[in-house]
Each structure stands twice: as C-alpha cells, then as structure tokens.
Amino acid sequence: MDPLMGAGPLRFGMNPDEVASALDGAVAHVSQGLGDGMGWGRYTDWGVTAVYGEDNSLVAVAVDAMDGPLVRLGNIGLTARAPSEVRVELQKLALREGASVRVNWSGDPEVEAWGISMGAAQEQGLTPEGYVQRLDTMITDALLVGPELAKNPFGSEPVSRWHDVRDEPPHPGTWSVRAEQERQRWDWTPLESVGPLRFGMKPLEVAAALSEQPTTRHGRFPFGAPWEGLGQWILEEDRFDHVGVSAHYASGFSWPPALGAVTIHGRTGPQVEFAGIQLIGRTVSAVDTALTQHVEERDLSLVIGCGGDLGVDGLNMFVRASRAGDVLVSEARFCQEQWEDHG
Structure with missing residues (x-):
C-alpha cells in the first residue's frame, strides 16, 4: 500500500x-x-x-x-x-x-x-x-x-x-457479551410469536410488550408515481438495545407496519431454545452442528438464508452471526410464515 x-x-x-x-x-x-x-x-x-x-x-x-x-x-x-x-x-x-x-x-x-x-x-x-x-x-x-x-x-x-452506513449507529469498538445467567428466557412458537411479541403487532404494541422505547428506528421513503415524488416515511425496523432485540415490520404505502420478524441479538438478547438447543450467544459452529444433527436424526431438511444462515425447513427461523470482537456469537431471526428474509 x-x-x-x-x-x-x-x-x-x-x-x-x-x-x-x-x-x-x-x-x-x-x-x-x-x-x-x-x-x-x-x-x-x-x-x-x-x-x-x-x-x-x-x-x-x-x-x-x-x-x-x-x-x-x-x-x-x-x-x-x-x-x-x-x-x-x-x-x-x-x-x-x-x-x-x-x-x-x-x-x-x-x-x-x-x-x-x-x-x-x-x-x-x-x-x-x-x-x-x-x-x-x-x-x-x-x-x-x-x-x-x-x-x-x-x-x-x-x-x-x-456501501451506505450513514444510518448505522456508531460503534464504540467494544463488544461486551451478556452473561448467560443475566439473559431473559423466552419461549418461541414457530410462525406465531417469540417471547412477549406476537407477529402482527403494531409498533406501539411491541414497545409496550418490551417496556422499552426504541433505541433507533429505520425506514424508507418510497417513490410513488412520477408526479407524486417522495411518499410518506415507512417504518421498517425498531431496535431495542436494553432487551437486545430488533423488531422488523411488514409495511407499505397502503398498509401500516405490522410485526413480521424479530431478531434476538447475539451479544445481549434473551435466550431462546429449539429442541433443547440454545440458539443465542453461543459459538455459531456449535449451533450449526446441533441443528444439522437434529435434522439428520429426524429426516428433516435444512434451509440456508441469504447470509449463509442455517434454519430448519418450515419454521422460518435463521441462526445468524453477531460480531463480538475477533469472534462471533450466535443470534437468531424468528419470522412469521409470510416473511421473506433477505438478510
């Protein structure tokens, strides 16, 4: 150089x-x-x-x-x-x-x-x-x-x-990981709910269920017909840093935001289990290995998300990776049936 x-x-x-x-x-x-x-x-x-x-x-x-x-x-x-x-x-x-x-x-x-x-x-x-x-x-x-x-x-x-990162919150350069005993424990009903959050909730209902206001909000301005210019701002995601989750909304110009997916943050989020497998805050390879063994023993199928994230076919759940300095820990995104995850 x-x-x-x-x-x-x-x-x-x-x-x-x-x-x-x-x-x-x-x-x-x-x-x-x-x-x-x-x-x-x-x-x-x-x-x-x-x-x-x-x-x-x-x-x-x-x-x-x-x-x-x-x-x-x-x-x-x-x-x-x-x-x-x-x-x-x-x-x-x-x-x-x-x-x-x-x-x-x-x-x-x-x-x-x-x-x-x-x-x-x-x-x-x-x-x-x-x-x-x-x-x-x-x-x-x-x-x-x-x-x-x-x-x-x-x-x-x-x-x-x-690569537009202007809406990303600046990172301090430290990656503390919440201890397992300090994490909440959430249940998950595939395609329906995770913890206190049910798919279809409105943003105000999500904030009330978490007893927390969003730390950051992300959305977009859609383009309408040429004579309309920019349309009304549409909410796409709320991030709740204290609980350690992000709420993703299905929304558009003609319908209000409704909860379609939830990401549990790997470093700080609640623990969620699937078939006895802890999904959050572990090494990604350990969760991948456990999921692979689970589907092989039951003649099920794995699906792979856009970022190489693994999930079990039919559950619309993907195990993702969250940076923790030089290493990564597992996090997961739980989606309703109609949600198409694009990373």
Whole structure:
C-alpha cells in the first residue's frame, strides 16, 4: 500500500478502463453506475471493489477479507487477520509517526493520514466434503481512499453509493457479551410469536410488550408515481438495545407496519431454545452442528438464508452471526410464515 496514492497496481485517479487493465483485463461482475461518473465495480476474481468519483476517477478501493489480496502498510499486514492484532499494530505505528487513530462506524481503526478505514468479516472455511462453512472468527478487510476522502471515508458520497452506513449507529469498538445467567428466557412458537411479541403487532404494541422505547428506528421513503415524488416515511425496523432485540415490520404505502420478524441479538438478547438447543450467544459452529444433527436424526431438511444462515425447513427461523470482537456469537431471526428474509 502507498498511503493516499493507491495499492498494488491500482492508483487513485485511474479510470475504469485503466483499472481493468491493471487487473489483467478483469471484468466487474457486479457494478452500479460504472463509467457514468460516480459508481463502483466489484472485481470478483481479485476480491476488490473500485469506487469512482464524478469524473470517473478511482477514489477508493475496498479489499475483501476472504477473497482480496494481502495488503501491507510497511511491515503491517492489514487484511485477512484478527482485527485486534491489526488494531494494536496500527496504533503503535501511528504513535511512532505522530498520526491519529480514530474509531470508525464499525468499531475498527481509521487513520486519516494514511487513508485507511479498517473493517472485518466472518471467516469461512471448507468442510471435509468440500462445502463452504462459516467459522467462529472475524478477519479484517479494508477500505483504502485517496486524500479527498480520507477525512470521512464512509461518509463520502462516492463510497456511500457502494456501501451506505450513514444510518448505522456508531460503534464504540467494544463488544461486551451478556452473561448467560443475566439473559431473559423466552419461549418461541414457530410462525406465531417469540417471547412477549406476537407477529402482527403494531409498533406501539411491541414497545409496550418490551417496556422499552426504541433505541433507533429505520425506514424508507418510497417513490410513488412520477408526479407524486417522495411518499410518506415507512417504518421498517425498531431496535431495542436494553432487551437486545430488533423488531422488523411488514409495511407499505397502503398498509401500516405490522410485526413480521424479530431478531434476538447475539451479544445481549434473551435466550431462546429449539429442541433443547440454545440458539443465542453461543459459538455459531456449535449451533450449526446441533441443528444439522437434529435434522439428520429426524429426516428433516435444512434451509440456508441469504447470509449463509442455517434454519430448519418450515419454521422460518435463521441462526445468524453477531460480531463480538475477533469472534462471533450466535443470534437468531424468528419470522412469521409470510416473511421473506433477505438478510
């Protein structure tokens, strides 16, 4: 990495054709607005995403944790490592060179002087049979930017078109996990309810059942007919940090929000069991193994969600992964029958 200038064969200021040539003729298999000014292209074979500014010039490069190249800053390996190790080494280097290290939106280190914003993703491996499986560890990825974006990499317009995190609550960089004995115990009736929450509840009923007001709310403005412009804001999710759950609502322009799914947070949420299997706050691999054994012994089927989340066919429940520093703990999303989960 050459701070604020580029990384590997990629130099900030290149146009999409020059980037493709530098990557040996690579094709951006996934892209948006590529070649039309602000846009981005993901070069799958290289494990990198190139982000372009208004004049079609390269302003940022995102390096994947699993598939991307190994990027170094001096003697520090930035990618595909344990996040805490990279954080310590960056802080030591910054101290020696008089640079400032701050915490970015995901709780990872960000250094304006070098144009680095670190992140992390779940590590994946292979089963003995050769199938991809999720592991219990996090490994680093990185966003590398030029000088015009270094002050606020993820808050800048070109990057936000690729990955918009502006509505995400800023993370302090610590991942405390609630002890098992401190967690509530909730029952679950598949497709109907979890704990005190019944599918179909209105947002006010959800808050009353939890005796807590939402910590954050997320929604969207739908586009109507061309002459209508932006429509009324539609609530999609309430997050309740004290209880440790998120409520997801089925809603639209013509119908009010109704509870369609509930996510139990892995680090802080209540404990829920299925067939004697504790679903929350455990290593993800342990829950995956227990679910797989359960379905095999009963000739049932597993389903896999968009993010590789496992569930039992017919229950519309998915075991998800929640970051806890360098590792992950299990959480779960419980859905009504009509809910189509998209991660």
